[in-house]
Amino acid sequence: MKKLIVNKLSPNFREAVSTQTVAIPTPGDAELLVRNRFAGVNASDINYTAGRYDPSVKPPFDAGFEGIGEVVGLGLSASSSYTVGDTVAYFGSGAFAEYTVVPAKESVPVPAVKPEFLTLLVSGATAYIALKRLGDLTKGETVLVTAAAGGTGQFAVQFAKQAGCHVIGTCSTNEKAGFLKSIGCDRPINYTQEDLAKTLRKEYPQGVDVVYESVGGSVLELAVNSLATKGRLIVIGFISGYQTASGIPHFKGGTLPVKLLQKSASIRGFFLPHFLSDYKEALGSMMKMIAKGKLVCEVDCGDMSEEGRFVGLESVFRAVDYLYAGKNLGKVVVEVAPPPVSNSKL
Numbered sequence: 001m002k003k004l005i006v007n008k009l010s011p012n013f014r015e016a017v018s019t020q021t022v023a024i025p026t027p028g029d030a031e032l033l034v035r036n037r038f039a040g041v042n043a044s045d046i047n048y049t050a051g052r053y054d055p056s057v058k059p060p061f062d063a064g065f066e067g068i069g070e071v072v073g074l075g076l077s078a079s080s081s082y083t084v085g086d087t088v089a090y091f092g093s094g095a096f097a098e099y100t101v102v103p104a105k106e107s108v109p110v111p112a113v114k115p116e117f118l119t120l121l122v123s124g125a126t127a128y129i130a131l132k133r134l135g136d137l138t139k140g141e142t143v144l145v146t147a148a149a150g151g152t153g154q155f156a157v158q159f160a161k162q163a164g165c166h167v168i169g170t171c172s173t174n175e176k177a178g179f180l181k182s183i184g185c186d187r188p189i190n191y192t193q194e195d196l197a198k199t200l201r202k203e204y205p206q207g208v209d210v211v212y213e214s215v216g217g218s219v220l221e222l223a224v225n226s227l228a229t230k231g232r233l234i235v236i237g238f239i240s241g242y243q244t245a246s247g248i249p250h251f252k253g254g255t256l257p258v259k260l261l262q263k264s265a266s267i268r269g270f271f272l273p274h275f276l277s278d279y280k281e282a283l284g285s286m287m288k289m290i291a292k293g294k295l296v297c298e299v300d301c302g303d304m305s306e307e308g309r310f311v312g313l314e315s316v317f318r319a320v321d322y323l324y325a326g327k328n329l330g331k332v333v334v335e336v337a338p339p340p341v342s343n344s345k346l
Contacts, residue, residue, distance in 0.1 A: 002313050003097030005060045009051040011243055013320045016049035017063055017096075019313060025101045026073070032082055032102050033073035037339065038115045039095045040066040041319045041332040042122055042151070043214075043239045048093075052247050064096030064316070066121040067336070068113055078104035087113045091121040091279075096316050098337060108283060113339070116297040119151065119331040120286045122272065124297070126236055127155035128282040130270040131163070131212065134234050139164030141209035144200075144226065146219055148185060149176035151331035152236065154298050156212040157185050162294075168208065170196060170219075172326050179329055183296050200226045207231060207263075216240045217249030224259055224267070231265040243324060298330025310334040 001024045010016040027033040042065055047053060049063060068089040071082050081104055082088070088107040094100045110117040131137060143160040147153045148169025160167045161184040169185040171177055177188035189199055200208070200222075207228030213220055216238020223233055241249030260266065289295035302310035302322060310319045316334050323332045 001098040003094070004063050004313060004316060006049050006063050007059050009049065009059060011046045011050040011245070011247060013046050013049055014317055016046075017317070024099050027075050027078065027101050029075035030077045030104050031075050032071050032078055032088065032104050032107055034067065034069045034088060034090065034100050034102050034107075035072045036067045036095060036098060036100055036336040037069040037113045038067065038118050039064050039316070039334050039336050040118045040122060040151075041316065041323055041334060042066075043237060043242060043323060045320060046242050046324075047247060050247060062094035062097065064094060066091050066118055067095035067100055067102075068110065068115070068118045069336075070113065072099070074104070082107070082109075087111070089117050089121055091125075096313060096336075098313065110287075115299045115301065115331075115333040115335075116290065117287075118333055119155075119297040119299060120283055120290075123151040123331050124155045124286050124295075125279060125282045126152050126270065126272050127159055127212070128286060129272070129275045129278045130234050130236055131156060131159050131210075132282075133275065133278065134232065134268045134270055135160075135163075135210050135212075136232060137163040137165055137210060140166070142166045142168065142204060142207075142228070143210045143212065144168045144170075144208040144223065145185075145212045146170045146215045146223065147239070148188070149179050149298075149329055150214070151328070152214065153212070154179075154183060154296065154330055158183055158295060160210070160212075161185075165210075168200075168204070176329055179298065183298075197222050197225075210234070212236065214239055217251060220249075220251055221253075224256065224265075227259075227263055227265045229263050229265070231263060233265070233267045235267060235269045299333050300328040300330045301333050301335060311338075312336070 005020050071086040089110050090102045090107050143165045145156045149171040168187045169180045177190045180188035211223040211233040214237040217240040
C-alpha cells in the first residue's frame with residue numbers, strides 16, 4: 001500500500017513528506033484495519049510535519065489526522081463491536097495512507113462512507129466543544145467568526161446561530177460570503193472588499209461578545225480591539241503563521257493586559273486533544289443534527305481547483321497548497337481511494 005511519511009521536520013509539507021510503498025499492516029487484538037476512502041486535510045498538518053506538537057517525536061512518522069472508510073480486517077477482541085464491512089471514521093494519526101490500523105475504541109461508527117461525516121471529527125468537534133466550553137454563549141450576543149467559510153468556521157457560524165446569537169463571519173470572496181448567508185450568517189464580511197476594522201467599528205460600536213479566531217497576527221489584534229465589555233476571544237489557531245519558521249505570526253500584545261482589564265475581557269485557548277472527555281457527546285450531538293438535516297457540512301474535494309478533484313494520496317500535497325492559498329470553501333477532503341466495485345451499482 002501507499003502512505004505518506006514525514007521524513008524531515010519542516011512546515012513546508014512538500015519538503016517534509018514523501019510517498020512510500022509499504023506492506024499493509026496487521027491489526028492487533030483490539031484494533032481495526034481500515035481501508036481509507038477519504039482523509040481530511042487540516043491547517044495543522046504542517047504544524048505536525050514541523051514537529052511542533054511533540055518535539056520528542058523524530059522522523060520518520062506518519063501524517064494525517066482523520067480518515068473514514070471500511071473495516072477490512074480486525075483483531076479478536078475488536079470483533080465484539082465491529083465486523084468486516086462496517087463503515088468507521090477516526091481521529092488519530094496516519095490517515096494519509098491507503099490502509100490505517102486504528103484502535104477499535106477510537107473508531108466512530110458512521111452510517112455511510114461520506115466525507116460529510118469526516119468534517120465532524122476535527123473541524124466540527126473543535127467548533128462545538130470550544131463554543132460550548134469556552135464561549136459561554138447567551139442568546140442575543142454577537143459572535144465574530146474569522147475564516148468563517150473554512151473547515152471549522154462553517155460550524156462555528158451554525159452553532160452560534162443555534163445558540164440564538166447574531167453572527168458576523170469574515171471571508172475572502174463573494175462566493176464564500178454567499179455560502180455564509182446560506183448557513184445563517186447575519187453579516188458576512190469579504191475583507192478583500194471591505195475594511196474589516198472600519199466595518200466592525202461602524203456597525204458594531206459596542207463591540208463583539210465572542211470571537212472564534214483561527215487566523216492570528218493582525219486579525220487577532222483587530223479581534224482584541226473589537227471585544228465588548230466582558231468579551232471572550234477563543235484562540236483555536238493562527239494559520240497566518242503556520243508556514244513560517246517559528247509557526248507563530250507576529251502579534252503586538254504589549255498593551256494586552258490593559259485592554260483586557262478595561263473591558264473585563266478574556267482570551268481563551270482551545271486545543272482539541274485537551275477536551276477528549278467532551279468528544280463523544282459532541283459527535284453524537286452533531287450526528288443527530290445531520291440526521292435531522294440541521295447541520296450543513298460543506299466539503300471541498302478540489303473539484304474547482306486547477307488540476308481537478310483531489311483523488312489519490314499524491315493529491316494530498318495539492319490539497320494542502322489549496323488550503324493555504326485560501327481557495328477552499330468548507331472542509332478540504334481528499335478521496336484516497338475509489339469505492340470498492342462490490343459496493344458500486346455496476
